[in-house]
Amino acid sequence: MPALPDVEIFRQYLDSTSLHQQILKVALLDRSILRKISPDKFRSALKGNLLRKSTRHGKYLFVRLRGNNFIGLHFGMSGSLKYYKDKSEMPAHTRTLLQFRNGYNLAYISVRKLGRVFATDSVETFVESQQLGPDALSIDFDIFLSVFQDRKGTVKSALMNQPAPAGLGNIYTDEILFQAGVRPARKCSQLARKDWETVYHTMRTVLKAVIKRGAQSERFPGSYLTPHRDRREKRPRCGTRLKNKKVGGRTTYYCPSHQT
């Protein structure tokens, strides 16, 4: 699930469990998750160090170690963090593990190994090198509009395209468009400024609401689309059956009567 809201929850989780704790040991269980850093450098960067401050940009979580040393975490399609004490609680698919002085551990989990761990000495430089645009919760409307105005593809592809507002994934893009009343397959060129205003404000509202609910879909308001993304349970919302189809290569759900 790791799009912007999920990563924000991971960030808060990391803050509330692991910040300012001394790292005694680093276990790298699968080195294939590392990017732009060798296993030795990764271990030595963390060992004996503290996690000093966390920040998030889009779907990336950054943790400052000391000085200008940062670790960047990306969670792919199936990643998460877990803080636990007893060895027996180590989650399946833990790829790397920090052991703290207080006896607790922080596991970075990536089931499908699509997550990645980076090192960088500047978050700004890293964000540029990944060609990420402003974060979806930080971008202002004028920039937002300028990104989309001249695009030729569909609204959904444009929103999901990371250079634009960074952080939206498949699920939340559908949710935003559902609540904004815009069909995912509409062409960007068909939307007026007023429509983009609606999409923009809906994007902010949805992301904030989802974060407030811990990014757990079972806690989302009943009017949300997300809990009903299921091929077997296409639940109607306004008396109409939800449709699903591929848009931009991704499974997409929408309400044909409510979204135009």
Add this chain to the structure above:
DNA sequence: AGTACCACCTGACGGC
């Protein structure tokens, strides 16, 4: 520039 397809991986699920 946009799109379509493949690849990276593992697990869950439906069909038979």
Add this chain to the structure above:
DNA sequence: TGCCGTCAGGTGGTAC
């Protein structure tokens, strides 16, 4: 029960 095909919330590459 078990095997098999398909699909999954992300990203990056290539080819048209």
